[in-house]
Structures are given as structure tokens and as C-alpha cells.
Amino acid sequence: MMTTMPNIELARAATAGAAEKAATKIVARDVNVYYGDKHALHDVSIDIPEKAVTAFIGPSGCGKSTFLRCINRMNDTIPICRVSGRIEIDGRDIYDRSLDPVQLRARVGMVFQKPNPFPKSIYENVAYGPRIHGLTSSKAELDEIVIMSLKRAGLYEEVKDRLGAPGTGLSGGQQQRLCIARAIAVNPEVILMDEPCSALDPIATAKIEGLIDELRENYTIVIVTHSMQQAARVSQRTAFFHLGRLVEEGPTEQIFTAPQDKRTQDYITGRFG
Amino acid sequence: MTDHIVSSFDVELDTLRSKIAEMGGIAEKMLGDAIMALVRRDAALAQAVIAVDERLDALQHDVEERAVLTIAKRQPMAVDLREIISAIRIAGDIERIGDLAKNTAKRVVAISNELQPQKIVGGVQHMSDLVQAQLKDVLDAYAQKDTARALDVWQRDDRIDALYTSIFRELLTYMMEDPRNISFCTHLLFLAKNIERIGDHTTNIAETIHYLVTGKPVVAERPKSDESSFTTVPVSGQQ
Numbered sequence: 176m177m178t179t180m181p182n183i184e185l186a187r188a189a190t191a192g193a194a195e196k197a198a199t200k201i202v203a204r205d206v207n208v209y210y211g212d213k214h215a216l217h218d219v220s221i222d223i224p225e226k227a228v229t230a231f232i233g234p235s236g237c238g239k240s241t242f243l244r245c246i247n248r249m250n251d252t253i254p255i256c257r258v259s260g261r262i263e264i265d266g267r268d269i270y271d272r273s274l275d276p277v278q279l280r281a282r283v284g285m286v287f288q289k290p291n292p293f294p295k296s297i298y299e300n301v302a303y304g305p306r307i308h309g310l311t312s313s314k315a316e317l318d319e320i321v322i323m324s325l326k327r328a329g330l331y332e333e334v335k336d337r338l339g340a341p342g343t344g345l346s347g348g349q350q351q352r353l354c355i356a357r358a359i360a361v362n363p364e365v366i367l368m369d370e371p372c373s374a375l376d377p378i379a380t381a382k383i384e385g386l387i388d389e390l391r392e393n394y395t396i397v398i399v400t401h402s403m404q405q406a407a408r409v410s411q412r413t414a415f416f417h418l419g420r421l422v423e424e425g426p427t428e429q430i431f432t433a434p435q436d437k438r439t440q441d442y443i444t445g446r447f448g
Numbered sequence: 449m450t451d452h453i454v455s456s457f458d459v460e461l462d463t464l465r466s467k468i469a470e471m472g473g474i475a476e477k478m479l480g481d482a483i484m485a486l487v488r489r490d491a492a493l494a495q496a497v498i499a500v501d502e503r504l505d506a507l508q509h510d511v512e513e514r515a516v517l518t519i520a521k522r523q524p525m526a527v528d529l530r531e532i533i534s535a536i537r538i539a540g541d542i543e544r545i546g547d548l549a550k551n552t553a554k555r556v557v558a559i560s561n562e563l564q565p566q567k568i569v570g571g572v573q574h575m576s577d578l579v580q581a582q583l584k585d586v587l588d589a590y591a592q593k594d595t596a597r598a599l600d601v602w603q604r605d606d607r608i609d610a611l612y613t614s615i616f617r618e619l620l621t622y623m624m625e626d627p628r629n630i631s632f633c634t635h636l637l638f639l640a641k642n643i644e645r646i647g648d649h650t651t652n653i654a655e656t657i658h659y660l661v662t663g664k665p666v667v668a669e670r671p672k673s674d675e676s677s678f679t680t681v682p683v684s685g686q687q
Contacts, residue, residue, distance in 0.1 A: 403523075403525060404523050407525070431525045431526060431529075432525075432526060432529060432530065432663060433526060433530075433662075433663025433664070434526055440526050440527060441450060443525040443526055444452065444524070444525050444526055444527060444528045445452050445453050445454060445457065445522075446449070446450040446451065446452055446453065447450070447453065
């Protein structure tokens with residue numbers, strides 16, 4: 176049973192070494208979120224490593240998506256929402272008054288549960304962001320960005336002959352990859368994903384998971400997922416949220432084989448929902 | 449521990465545990481009967497032990513199949529995953545214990561018609577008593593998820609190793625004293641080695657129990673005292 180142990184031990188050592196050396200991209204300290212009087216998130220502090228995938232797991236209503244939306248200040252768009260505490264990206268507080276949230280949302284892209292391509296062509300979906308942010312000075316440069324983003328999102332080969340076709344005409348899985356290409360096109364550093372595969376079939380899900388494995392070489396990724404198995408497959412670190420608190424956080428392999436907290440173990444083994 | 453939301457998962461895990469317990473009971477009886485057959489020179493009892501081994505093999509396959517199905521269906525995590533992996537490992541160890549008890553019984557059949565120096569058979573019986581106690585303790589430790597008890601078994605095995613070394617030395621001496629002893633002593637040597645190996649398998653089970661409960665392997669070096677690999681007995685007239 177253990178005949179491949181030497182290779183497993185080498186791979187584990189390499190992963191452990193890499194995780195220890197990885198820099199921190201996002202630092203959160205004592206983050207609290209209120210929706211009106213409802214205290215939705217309590218004292219969340221976490222370090223998120225760069226160029227790695229961090230998964231947020233937990234039962235419905237535990238605050239994981241709320242916390243995800245703090246990282247690109249999407250909660251600003253909710254009038255009754257109030258955020259306190261500190262979130263830094265590369266050492267800079269993203270809630271600082273001098274920071275432009277629109278610029279932040281180019282650096283920190285987001286992919287949502289339900290694919291939401293613009294009602295535009297495939298090309299325009301991807302070109303819109305770079306054009307708006309003034310990232311290119313010629314059509315040729317824009318074409319290059321569109322093609323590169325579609326390639327990086329693993330969609331180019333499937334759509335290269337119909338870039339003028341509507342984005343909404345694609346299948347669910349293709350639409351989601353188009354949304355990923357759209358996020359990549361503005362050259363983000365971080366990609367936030369809120370249950371990106373919930374609406375997709377198993378094959379489309381597998382393609383997105385394969386894509387996440389490739390993307391983490393260049394981007395810091397934070398993914399909220401309901402699927403424990405998905406979190407175990409794609410992430411290097413996992414954070415478990417419950418009733419608005421961060422209960423436990425650590426290397427994915429440790430969280431899913433020997434978690435420290437009983438609540439984490441009960442959740443991941445299906446002893447409570 | 450709290451029950452799973454899906455109760456059939458608990459049923460599957462309980463079934464795995466009870467199959468392991470059944471295997472353990474069979475292996476314990478096989479070992480006890482094999483030694484009783486040796487002491488009483490009872491070839492019929494030894495043959496009965498040999499026949500039982502098939503049941504143990506079937507149970508091991510059953511445990512493995514159920515474990516694999518549970519992994520495929522439930523995609524278990526944490527303690528559930530460790531429990532299922534442990535069941536596969538422990539079933540393998542118990543099946544080997546059964547094989548070793550069966551081979552012991554085969555040796556008993558081979559020597560049952562020969563004259564047996566009681567002293568040396570007594571030594572083998574004493575070693576077997578210790579091994580039987582170890583097997584019982586480790587199976588209890590598994591049922592109760594008791595790592596302290598498991599580690600105690602793990603520590604004690606070196607006493608069995610030491611006994612085996614002295615039996616080895618004694619058998620060499622017998623063989624050198626009288627060539628007519630060689631056949632009997634050689635069979636007894638293999639028999640004693642089988643029992644010593646059963647002791648080693650109980651320490652494997654102990655290590656698995658530790659992993660199951662704590663999620664960590666036992667990292668210390670196990671105490672070992674089997675020196676038979678480099679034991680010699682001087683021939684009279686030589687240095």
C-alpha cells in the first residue's frame with residue numbers, strides 16, 4: 176500500500192517548504208461586519224499567502240462570502256453594511272480613504288456563483304475592462320490582451336472563430352471561463368471566487384478546477400466553496416467559518432486529515448450542516 | 449462522537465469495526481489452538497486451525513471491499529478517512545497473523561509424532577502466552593480507541609524478541625548435541641519465528657491505532673531485541 180511513499184514524502188516536503196517560504200499577500204486583522212444591527216462577522220484575522228489558493232468553507236450563513244466581499248470592498252455597495260478592522264494588500268490598508276475602490280476592484284477581481292457575462296460579444300466582454308481602465312493604447316494591444324486572457328482562461332480554442340458572438344450564447348461552463356478571462360484581462364493580483372462551480376456540471380467544474388491549478392502560478396486566489404472535496408482538491412490553505420467566526424485555518428491537507436477543532440471535524444465529516 | 453447526519457454512513461463504519469473485531473477473535477483463537485495443539489501433540493486440533501484460515505482471508509477481502517466502497521461513496525475526511533484507512537491496514541495485519549498461526553499449526557502437524565524436550569516447548573509456550581496477551585490488548589485498544597494501551601503493546605514487544613533470541617540459542621545447542629534433534633528443532637525454530645512475527649504485527653496494529661486517534665504516526669524508534677540475526681553458539685573445541 177505504501178510502495179510510493181518515498182515520492183509522497185518528497186512531494187509533501189516540497190509543498191511544506193514552499194508554503195513556509197510563500198509571502199503574505201492579504202492581511203486581515205479584527206475584521207467585523209454588520210448588516211444594520213446584525214453582527215455578521217466577528218473579529219476575523221487571517222493571513223492569505225500570495226500565488227496560492229485559499230479556500231473558505233463553512234455552512235450557509237457562516238460569513239465566508241461576506242468576508243470574501245470585504246477583500247474587494249464589494250460590501251460598500253450594500254447601504255446597511257458596515258465594516259471595521261483592517262485589511263491590507265501588500266501592506267496597504269484597502270479601506271484607506273485615499274484608495275479608489277474601482278481601482279481596487281481591477282487589482283482584486285471577482286468571479287460569481289452564477290456566470291454573469293455582459294450582454295456583449297465574447298470579445299467585448301474581455302476588452303471592456305482594459306479599455307475602461309485605459310490599459311492599452313492601440314487596437315492591436317487590446318486584441319493581444321483579449322486573446323491572452325481567453326487563452327489563460329482555457330477558452331480561446333473553443334471561441335477563437337466566433338469572438339463576435341454574444342457571450343450569453345455560451346454554455347454555463349464557457350460563460351464562467353469567460354468571466355474568469357474578463358477578470359484576468361485587467362491584470363489583477365488577486366482573484367476572488369464565490370462558489371464559481373455551483374451552477375456548473377461535473378465536467379465544466381473539473382475544467383475550472385484544472386484552470387485554478389494553472390492560475391495560481393500567477394495570481395493569489397481565494398475561493399468560497401460548499402464542496403469540501405473541491406476545497407481539498409484545489410487549495411493549499413483552508414479556513415473554516417462558523418456562525419460568523421473564523422474557527423480554524425491551516426494547510427489544507429492538515430484541515431482535511433486531522434483538524435484541531437471539533438467544530439471543524441464535525442463539519443467536514445458531515446456530522447452537522 | 450456525534451452521529452453523522454446521514455445515518456447509513458455510521459452503519460457502514462460500525463460494520464467495518466465489527467468485521468475487524470470478528471477477524472481479531474478468529475486470529476486469537478487460531479493462535480491459542482495452535483499452541484495448545486503443540487503442547488498436547490494434537491495433530492487434529494492443528495488441522496482445524498489450518499482450515500479456519502480461509503474464513504479470515506474472506507473477511508479481509510470483505511473489509512477491503514467495504515472500505516473502498518465507503519471511500520468512493522462518502523469521500524470521507526479527517527477521522528472518518530483515518531478510520532477507513534486504518535481498517536484496511538489492521539485487516540491486513542490480522543490476516544497475516546492468521547497466516548502465521550496457520551503455519552505454526554502446520555509445523556505442529558510435522559512434529560507431532562516426534563519426541564519433544566518439554567523444556568523448550570515450555571519456552572515456546574511462554575513466548576506464545578505473551579504474544580496472545582499482546583494480541584488481546586491491541587484488539588481491545590482498537591475497540592476502545594485507547595492509544596495509551598496501544599503504545600504499551602508497542603513497547604512490550606521487545607520482551608518477546610528477547611525470548612525468541614534465547615529460544616533460538618537453545619535450539620542451536622540441542623541440534624549440536626544430537627543430530628537426531630535436527631528435524632524437530634528446525635520445525636520448532638520456524639514455529640517460534642512465526643510467533644515472534646505475530647508479536648511484530650501486533651505492534652503494527654498499535655501504530656495504526658495511534659495514527660487513527662491522533663492523526664500522527666508514531667515517530668519514535670520501537671525497542672527491538674531480536675538478536676537471532678547475529679547469534680551463534682560456539683562449537684566445542686572452537687573459540
